[in-house]
Amino acid sequence: MSIGHTLLGLLESGPRHGYDLKRAFDEKFGHDRPLHYGQVYSTMSRLLKNGLVEVDGVEAGGGPERKRYAITEAGITDVEAWLKQPEKPEPYLQSTLYTKVVLALLTGRSAGDLLDTQRAEHLRLMRILTDRKRRGDLSDQLICDHALFHLEADLRWLELTAARLDQLATEVRA
Amino acid sequence: MHQAYTHRVYLVRIVLPMSLGSSSGPASGPLLGASGLRKAFGSTPALDGADFALSPGEVVAVMGPSGSGKSTLLHCLAGIVRPDAGTITYDGNDVTAMNDARRSALRRRDFGFVFQFGQLVPELTCAENVALPLRLDGVRRKDADRAALHWLERLEVDSVARRRPDQISGGQGQRVAVARALVTAPRVVFADEPTGALDSLSGELVMRLFTEAARDTGAAVVLVTHETRVAAYSDREITVRDGRSRDFTLAPAGAR
Numbered sequence: 001m002s003i004g005h006t007l008l009g010l011l012e013s014g015p016r017h018g019y020d021l022k023r024a025f026d027e028k029f030g031h032d033r034p035l036h037y038g039q040v041y042s043t044m045s046r047l048l049k050n051g052l053v054e055v056d057g058v059e060a061g062g063g064p065e066r067k068r069y070a071i072t073e074a075g076i077t078d079v080e081a082w083l084k085q086p087e088k089p090e091p092y093l094q095s096t097l098y099t100k101v102v103l104a105l106l107t108g109r110s111a112g113d114l115l116d117t118q119r120a121e122h123l124r125l126m127r128i129l130t131d132r133k134r135r136g137d138l139s140d141q142l143i144c145d146h147a148l149f150h151l152e153a154d155l156r157w158l159e160l161t162a163a164r165l166d167q168l169a170t171e172v173r174a
Numbered sequence: 175m176h177q178a179y180t181h182r183v184y185l186v187r188i189v190l191p192m193s194l195g196s197s198s199g200p201a202s203g204p205l206l207g208a209s210g211l212r213k214a215f216g217s218t219p220a221l222d223g224a225d226f227a228l229s230p231g232e233v234v235a236v237m238g239p240s241g242s243g244k245s246t247l248l249h250c251l252a253g254i255v256r257p258d259a260g261t262i263t264y265d266g267n268d269v270t271a272m273n274d275a276r277r278s279a280l281r282r283r284d285f286g287f288v289f290q291f292g293q294l295v296p297e298l299t300c301a302e303n304v305a306l307p308l309r310l311d312g313v314r315r316k317d318a319d320r321a322a323l324h325w326l327e328r329l330e331v332d333s334v335a336r337r338r339p340d341q342i343s344g345g346q347g348q349r350v351a352v353a354r355a356l357v358t359a360p361r362v363v364f365a366d367e368p369t370g371a372l373d374s375l376s377g378e379l380v381m382r383l384f385t386e387a388a389r390d391t392g393a394a395v396v397l398v399t400h401e402t403r404v405a406a407y408s409d410r411e412i413t414v415r416d417g418r419s420r421d422f423t424l425a426p427a428g429a430r
Contacts (some may be wrong), residue, residue, distance in 0.1 A: 116413070120422035126406035134382055148403055155402045163239065 003035070004043050005082040008052060008075050015056040015070040018044060031143060044069055052078055097154075101161060105169045115162045122151050122158070203266070205230045205394055206251060206362055211260035212417075213246055220246040221257065222417030228362065233385055233395040235405035238414035245366055247414055248398045252285055252364045253277040265361075282311070286355030286363040286393070288384075290370040293351050294339040300346075301326060301335040304354045311358070325353035329383050345376030352384045356391060363388060366398045374403075381407045 003025075010016070010024050018040050026034040044067075047053045052075035059066040071079075097118060104111040126148055133144040161168070204227040213221040220243045228234055228251075238244045249255040251262060253269050262269040264284070269277065287293075294303045304322035309315065326332040329349040334342045342350070348368055355363050368384065369377030385407045388395050397408055405411050410423040 116420075116422050119413075123402060123405065123411060123423075126402060127408070130403075130406040134386075148406070152402050159239065 001029070002082065003039060004047060004052075005079060007040070007043055008047065008071055008079050009083075011053060011069060011071040012076065012079060015068050017059075017066070017068050021069070028139070031140075047075070050074075097158075098161075101165075101168070102172050105165075105172050111165050111169070112162060115158050115165075119155060119158050122155050126151050204228055204263075206262075206264050206396075208247075208251060208262045209260060211247065211250055211257045211262070213243075213250060213255065213257045219417050221250065221260075223260075224414065224417060224419040226251060226412065226419060228394050228396060230361065231389065231392045231394055232410065233388060233397060233408040235408035235411040236396060236398045236414060236419075237400065237402075237405055237411050240400070242414045243417040244398050244414040247419065248364055248366055248396060251396060252287070252362075253281055282307070283358065284361050286358060286360035288348070288351050288355045288363065288365040288368045290367040291344070291347075294347060294354075296339050299336050299338055300331065300342065300350045303339070303350060304357050307354060307358050321357055322353070325357050325387075326350065328356075328387050329353045343376070345372050345380060348372060348376075348380045349383060352380065352387070356387055356393065359391060360393055363393050363395045364398075365395060367400070368397070369399070369401065369404050377401075377404065 006025060006029060007021055010021055010028075016024070018037070021044075022035050022037060022040045025040075044053065048055070048069075052072055053069045054072055056068040056070035058068070100114055101111045103109075104114050129144040129148050129151075133141050133148075136144070206226070206228040208224065208226040211221045211224040211226075212219070222243075224243065224247050226247065236244045236247060246255065250257045253262075253264075253272070257270065260270075264280065269280070272280070281287075294300070295306065298306065301319065301322045304325055305315075305318040308318035308321060313321075323332060323335060326335050329352055331342075331346050331349045331353065334346050334350070339347055339350070352368070355365075365384070369380055372380065381404055385395065395408075397405070399405050410421065412419050412421045412423075
């Protein structure tokens with residue numbers, strides 16, 4: 001995730017202090033990974049240098065945490081461009097799991113056991129996310145759903161591979 | 175809350191004394207267990223030595239590819255199909271040794287069922303559908319209606335109480351079916367692809383309300399599904415492959 005663009009986007013509704021920005025970010029997007037203050041200030045000084053934000057005011061006492069930042073016209077244009085640009089889909093072509101399956105088959109180990117263990121690990125995580133989703137608000141539900149759909153896609157691949165192990169074994173050992 | 179509590183006490187009082195062997199079973203061991211189950215349809219084996227164990231109040235997902243034998247396992251466990259070999263015990267009693275009448279009574283009084291579709295009586299309203307199992311067991315209409323309304327509220331479909339099944343959505347229909355399965359205070363609910371005909375959002379709502387209601391009442395659930403997102407509502411999953419069952423469940427991260 002682009003922290004710079006996200007902080008810029010949060011500034012669009014009005015100027016904020018660095019600690020306000022961190023709090024807003026953590027509340028809306030931080031969930032498992034809250035921002036460090038250091039990240040906020042290094043990002044803000046970069047945005048400042050690039051003319052995407054400006055200092056709107058400094059409270060008495062000095063120090064970077066007292067600065068109030070406002071987004072500039074260039075900053076708004078930058079957020080706009082970022083939102084319009086589609087994200088590159090993950091190609092998932094370098095799969096550790098695929099490599100492990102092939103290696104298991106090549107070395108005479110049980111690829112089926114490997115797939116079953118992976119499946120159980122995926123389901124374990126799905127159960128944790130489902131539980132969190134059940135207790136959470138709509139934001140939690142959407143974030144967990146995104147993760148759950150990806151895990152589900154992995155599981156479908158695991159199933160499909162398990163069903164084709166004999167065929168794959170013949171091919172990789174040929 | 176207070177109203178729900180009153181109904182709960184009422185249902186337990188009515189239903190439990192009629193339960194088969196509810197006090198005769200051993201204190202420990204699974205509520206429902208099976209070992210070495212075999213079942214063939216003609217020359218095609220559906221189960222080939224499947225084992226199963228269900229603790230009271232536990233939600234267990236039965237997963238596996240199409241044709242793996244997962245529905246046959248559910249039908250055997252629920253006493254709908256008699257296995258060719260192996261044993262099934264419920265609350266310490268040998269289900270395979272029971273005659274048809276006893277198995278039928280067990281299904282009616284201790285078990286609840288939710289299927290993929292086509293389970294509501296089309297001529298009856300939703301409230302009448304939910305009240306039906308109690309009425310068949312001789313509960314007075316007024317009491318049965320009150321319990322039905324409680325369960326429709328619990329599954330958040332009390333607004334369709336007076337409608338007939340063809341006047342409600344698929345997701346609402348499944349929630350009415352869950353209400354009907356829970357109205358007799360069963361100790362085990364068997365659910366075979368309960369969200370199979372629903373879109374993701376309706377399916378999620380059915381599963382959330384279903385598992386929460388089952389957990390609140392202490393009912394155990396055997397959930398057959400091929401959808402992993404549905405299975406994620408369970409406490410544990412077993413996988414059926416080529417007629418054999420295996421438990422791959424990993425303990426929660428904190429317990430490992």
